[in-house]
Amino acid sequence: MELTAQLDKLAQLGLVLNPDITIEDVLDTVDRQELEEQPFVLLLFSLGSEVQRAPWGRRICNSVWNFDTECIAATGDYVTIVQNLCLLTGDRDYLIDITDSIDLDTGECWLEYTRHGQRQHWQIEANDDWADMLAISYVMEDLQRDGKQFYSLDNGQAMILVYLDRAIAEQLGDLCDEDLEPVIPA
Structure with a gap:
């Protein structure tokens, strides 16, 4: 699936690139071909990371975090x-x-x-x-409040974290073809 189509689907779920971030910033973390061959999970990993070039310390998306434990x-x-x-x-x-x-x-x-x-x-x-x-x-x-909770996808020694309501988490899980696990059961 094309990268822009993946980004559009994630945006419909409220997961959008930060205003100062471009697709080129996303492609600094993972190759476009890999992102398109393995849609959504690799993209979430990228969205949860920081831009891999100066100026340093810029998050790609404030709604996803790749938490290295x-x-x-x-x-x-x-x-x-x-x-x-x-x-x-x-x-x-x-x-x-x-x-x-x-x-x-x-x-x-x-x-x-x-x-x-x-x-x-x-x-x-x-x-x-x-x-x-x-x-x-x-x-x-x-x-946790307002019907939302933290969900995770396993990423080896890290985890991809999002903060969503259950319906959106289920939709995201469907896109990723993986169940997002609540970090703390409701």
Whole structure:
């Protein structure tokens, strides 16, 4: 299926390229022929990534995130994860005053943020450079609202995350010919 047709179908589901992103930016992550021979899943991987050229740090699509769970090295890494999850929900500021402390040598790790005026504190289990998915699931629970939830597609040591209502997630799963799994069952 042609890349533009795939992008059009995803746009109908609310998954659109960020305004400053072009198809050429998408093609920096995966070859067009591969994208067209294996529609949707590879494209979602690309949409969930950053542009692979300067200026650096530009997300291709704010509605999809390719979350590499082997990403913990220092203080600030969980802050980045929470910020990315907030971005997926469409409200960067839903959780505020996000802080963490990561000491992989001692295993003393924690994450804090404020939601609706309430301070939340989570102890994080240190597991080398792997993210603590239990702690992240608590954050996701705090973010889920309005009938939407986090869904994932397995991507090896990573996962492609989206934040959708169930009907849209089912439509996306049909396009990908894979079931999207709710990260936290409703």
